[in-house]
Amino acid sequence: MVVSLIGLALGFLVVVQLRSQAAVARTLASQDNTSVALLINDLNRANNQLIQQAAALSLQETQLRQALTAGGADAQTISKELQTLRAVTGAVPVHGPGLQIRIMGPIMDFELQDLLNSLRAAGGEAFSLNGSRMIGSTPIASRGNTLMIGGHAVSAPLVLLVIGDPEQLEPAADLSASSLQTRVQVDIQRKSEITITEVISARPLIYAQLGR
Amino acid sequence: MTVLASVSLATFLVTGLAATQFRSQPLASSNRLARDEALRQSVNQLEDQNRALKARVQALQAEVKAGEDESARRSSAVQQVKALLDEQKAIAGLTALHGPGLTIVLRDGVDPNDPADRSLGWTIHYQDLQDIVSLLWASGAEAVAVNGQRVVPSTSFHYAGVNILINNANRLTSPYTVTALGDPSTLANGVGDPDQLAELKSRNRIYRLGLSWLRSTRLSVPAYDTTFLVKSAQPLG
Numbered sequence: 001m002v003v004s005l006i007g008l009a010l011g012f013l014v015v016v017q018l019r020s021q022a023a024v025a026r027t028l029a030s031q032d033n034t035s036v037a038l039l040i041n042d043l044n045r046a047n048n049q050l051i052q053q054a055a056a057l058s059l060q061e062t063q064l065r066q067a068l069t070a071g072g073a074d075a076q077t078i079s080k081e082l083q084t085l086r087a088v089t090g091a092v093p094v095h096g097p098g099l100q101i102r103i104m105g106p107i108m109d110f111e112l113q114d115l116l117n118s119l120r121a122a123g124g125e126a127f128s129l130n131g132s133r134m135i136g137s138t139p140i141a142s143r144g145n146t147l148m149i150g151g152h153a154v155s156a157p158l159v160l161l162v163i164g165d166p167e168q169l170e171p172a173a174d175l176s177a178s179s180l181q182t183r184v185q186v187d188i189q190r191k192s193e194i195t196i197t198e199v200i201s202a203r204p205l206i207y208a209q210l211g212r
Numbered sequence: 213m214t215v216l217a218s219v220s221l222a223t224f225l226v227t228g229l230a231a232t233q234f235r236s237q238p239l240a241s242s243n244r245l246a247r248d249e250a251l252r253q254s255v256n257q258l259e260d261q262n263r264a265l266k267a268r269v270q271a272l273q274a275e276v277k278a279g280e281d282e283s284a285r286r287s288s289a290v291q292q293v294k295a296l297l298d299e300q301k302a303i304a305g306l307t308a309l310h311g312p313g314l315t316i317v318l319r320d321g322v323d324p325n326d327p328a329d330r331s332l333g334w335t336i337h338y339q340d341l342q343d344i345v346s347l348l349w350a351s352g353a354e355a356v357a358v359n360g361q362r363v364v365p366s367t368s369f370h371y372a373g374v375n376i377l378i379n380n381a382n383r384l385t386s387p388y389t390v391t392a393l394g395d396p397s398t399l400a401n402g403v404g405d406p407d408q409l410a411e412l413k414s415r416n417r418i419y420r421l422g423l424s425w426l427r428s429t430r431l432s433v434p435a436y437d438t439t440f441l442v443k444s445a446q447p448l449g
Contacts, residue, residue: 028252033248034373035373035374037251038373039372039373039381039383040254040255041372042372042381043258043259043261043262043381046380047261047265049380049441050262050266050269053269053438057269057273060279061272061275061276064276064282065279068279068282068283072286073284073290075287075290078283078293082300085297085300085303085304085440088304088440089300089303091303092447092448093449094448095446096445096446114342117342117368118368120366123443123444125366135365136349137349137363138349140350163445164443195448197448203354205354206354207311207354207394209309210302210307210308210309211308211309211310212310
């Protein structure tokens with residue numbers, strides 16, 4: 001009797017709870033406190049990133065100005081920015097600390113997409129899967145049970161390499177793995193040094209033109 | 213023993229849920245009300261700070277670019293590096309682009325208020341946007357933006373509670389517009405393929421999410437609104 005009453009109350013509260021979450025119009029005033037707290041966390045992280053970006057740009061500007069004032073031009077500062085962008089777009093081999101994630105069975109395109117998404121949000125900077133470099137625009141698709149990366153079939157075991165701060169990456173990888181692990185074995189290892197030698201040649205712009 | 217354990221677990225859950233429930237009630241105690249208000253004020257302050265920092269980053273980007281342009285005028289060697297840099301900027305999404313393409317729109321539907329339906333299928337989730345963007349890349353898109361935010365190599369779509377965030381904690385809200393540059397027919401065929409976005413299309417029929425797409429001969433996507441910070445990945449050699 002007591003158990004069923006509690007069950008009833010629990011069921012009711014769960015319904016009300018889900019309802020109240022569903023009813024939010026995503027305006028701040030109507031959000032639950034958990035959502036607001038998570039948002040604060042993300043805003044803090046983003047603002048810290050922006051402060052670091054501003055500091056890096058400020059340094060770059062000073063260096064360029066100093067060379068110009070001295071009557072020359074600072075090729076090194078421009079080269080450095082070029083190398084940074086090449087790392088972002090996958091145009092050059094890169095190395096650094098990160099994670100090696102081994103997935104021992106087949107997974108679907110959206111599962112890989114979710115994993116990459118979480119790792120990017122956690123500061124993942126460079127990725128490769130079974131020897132294929134991946135950036136945000138790399139097409140990922142499932143053809144039946146086969147996973148296609150940039151048009152190439154990859155099969156299990158999948159070895160995903162990601163470069164970034166392992167402290168940040170590992171909790172994100174753990175969370176994604178916990179949903180995959182109901183079906184396939186996932187093994188996550190921190191690495192102090194990962195090398196990704198594969199590069200991506202940029203898709204030529206055929207339809208898009210510079211400028212707004 | 214098992215019954216007792218379930219009872220205490222249930223009590224624990226009920227208490228927890230009740231607590232959460234009551235926190236979101238408007239008739240909270242004044243302390244709770246003050247705390248709720250403080251939380252929301254923090255968000256407003258952080259979002260103001262976020263906007264100011266972005267403006268600062270954009271101003272610095274313009275100064276750096278002016279310095280680079282001036283340097284390139286001084287030296288032909290620098291000019292060559294600068295040409296390569298401009299090319300990488302376009303690839304990375306730091307340059308606004310225009311051209312033909314496809315626009316996809318969708319929005320949160322209407323809560324069916326059906327006690328038997330707890331699926332939340334009537335709201336657009338971050339996975340829906342991620343799936344659309346992923347399909348557009350696979351269909352040959354050359355550039356993509358969501359609600360005016362350029363999708364760049366570092367972009368991730370994620371949830372902070374009920375909020376969908378991309379690029380430096382930008383909150384995306386319904387209605388959603390995804391703009392892709394590329395061959396309009398190829399992009400439309402990709403999105404129109406009945407095997408693609410099947411779950412979203414089915415929810416669109418049930419909850420009226422207003423999912424539609426339109427080819428266009430001239431669309432534009434903005435540049436990424438800040439810059440890239442690479443801390444761990446060092447170029448080899």
